[in-house]
Amino acid sequence: MARLKCVCGVGLSNTNAPSDNILYVFTKAEVNNAINDDVEISLYDFETSINREHEYWYCQDCKRVMVVERKPCGRLIDSYSSCSSCEVVSEQALTEFYVFSDIDIYNAEEEDINLSLSVFIHQYGEEHLRFITSDKKNVYKKTQDNILKLIYTKE
Numbered sequence: 028m029a030r031l032k033c034v035c036g037v038g039l040s041n042t043n044a045p046s047d048n049i050l051y052v053f054t055k056a057e058v059n060n061a062i063n064d065d066v067e068i069s070l071y072d073f074e075t076s077i078n079r080e081h082e083y084w085y086c087q088d089c090k091r092v093m094v095v096e097r098k099p100c101g102r103l104i105d106s107y108s109s110c111s112s113c114e115v116v117s118e119q120a121l122t123e124f125y126v127f128s129d130i131d132i133y134n135a136e137e138e139d140i141n142l143s144l145s146v147f148i149h150q151y152g153e154e155h156l157r158f159i160t161s162d163k164k165n166v167y168k169k170t171q172d173n174i175l176k177l178i179y180t181k182e
């Protein structure tokens with residue numbers, strides 16, 4: 028059980044399970060490495076085994092994403108505010124990652140606890156794929172026209 032006060036002032040908690048305030052973030056490289064090591068690895072085994080330094084919190088009110096140290100009373104490391112603009116950037120400088128809500132993961136595992144990571148990513152990966160700059164300042168999403176759209180920026 029944990030609580031976090033958002034930058035906007037709203038109190039967030041993860042006491043509900045699954046929580047709509049908790050996000051899971053995996054880099055595409057982490058996912059690919061796990062599948063390369065074990066093509067059958069389940070989503071559950073993957074997401075419970077991965078060693079995370081940070082928690083990712085989402086505020087429904089202001090749509091901010093906050094990066095917090097993963098320990099009791101963890102410190103806020105970064106916060107990202109939602110924005111919307113189209114900007115063409117070079118993909119080479121970006122790291123690809125997936126972001127899923129706690130509810131997305133819960134629902135997938137509820138349906139099939141043995142669901143493999145590769146099937147899950149094949150099914151849902153594309154719409155949850157994001158791109159982050161190496162300075163971790165800007166987060167992009169690909170539009171249907173294959174344009175990278177700025178969706179979050181570090182405050």
Ligand SMILES: [Zn+2]
Binds near residue numbers: 035
């Ligand atoms: Zn907020």
